[in-house]
Amino acid sequence: MLKILYSALLFLGLFSFSVKADLVQVISDIKPAIVAIGIHNPLAAPRIRLVGTGFAVADGRKIVTNYHVVSALLNTERNESYVVLSGNGSDIKMHSVLSTKTDSTHDLAVLSIGEKLPTVNLANNKLIAEGSSIALIGYPITAVLGLYPATHTGIISALTPIAIPADNSNSLNSRALRQLQQPFLLYQLDATAYPGNSGSPLVDIKTGKVIGVVNKVFVKSTREAVLSDPSNISYAIPIHFLHTLLK
Structure with a gap:
């Protein structure tokens, strides 16, 4: 019994080390872009x-x-x-x-733009599974922190429709109305993101490829609370929509 327990703990330790090692490489590869x-x-x-x-x-x-x-x-x-x-x-x-x-x-x-910059690798159109380990890299509070990319990690917690009701009818602009009429799936994340993270790449830590684009944060009460009391719920657009736009 002790041998089985030891083997299980050893496996979990090696798995944790592997994820951390993968993340270090992912950050190094993605940040220049x-x-x-x-x-x-x-x-x-x-x-x-x-x-x-x-x-x-x-x-x-x-x-x-x-x-x-x-x-x-x-x-x-x-x-x-x-x-x-x-x-x-x-x-x-x-x-x-x-x-x-x-x-x-x-x-x-x-x-x-006119000048070439280092690039990321984009994943294919397939949605990745819930529970997959992810990272998002960007400028979380741009005006405060300056140009120092920060990395936040988490998992894909759900695949959920974008058609989340607005607080009131005044919040329903033409884009929101189109999304309500034609809902599509988003990645829901348990990673903390902030307003400056809009446009950040969502990266599959296992492959190092970009699987989505971070686009919004769930706000619990006020916009100010996004900074002082983040909800830890963020969303990202799956990469297949970007592939279509790039054609």
Whole structure:
């Protein structure tokens, strides 16, 4: 009996070590492709306001993020424009966005820039199983932490329809109405995400491939509570919708 118990504990220890070792490699592989999305205003101070996370795919000139990250109307009189920021810490490079391709229904956007960046590997269209270990990497509280990508881990806790009722009718914009009429499955995560994580890659720790795009956080009470009292419930768009947008 003791021998069986010892063998079981040894297996669990080796499994835990393997997951941690995989995660270390995943972070090392993914981080160079992580970028920040910002709004550049040459007349403001500071000139760049960070609004979300993104990651490079394909030839390195395509940047994936959420539609809602780049959907705000810009002040053209003040020459506002969306920009992509690559690098880390104080070693930052700004890239102009040359064009934008969007899928508002699935909250996805692909930005084109002129310079190649390191890229991630995308998984195929198959949904991964509930219980799978995942990581999300991005800028959780962009304006506060700056360009230092942070990693949060968890599991796929459910595959759930996006058609979650709004608090009231005033919250139902045209995109929300389309989603209610044509619901699709999202990954529900037990990993902690914050507003700046919008557009972060969702990574399968086992394969190191991106399986989704983080797009929202469940808010328990107020927006301020997202920072002080996070719900630990986040959602991500499955990668097959991105494959369609990239075609």
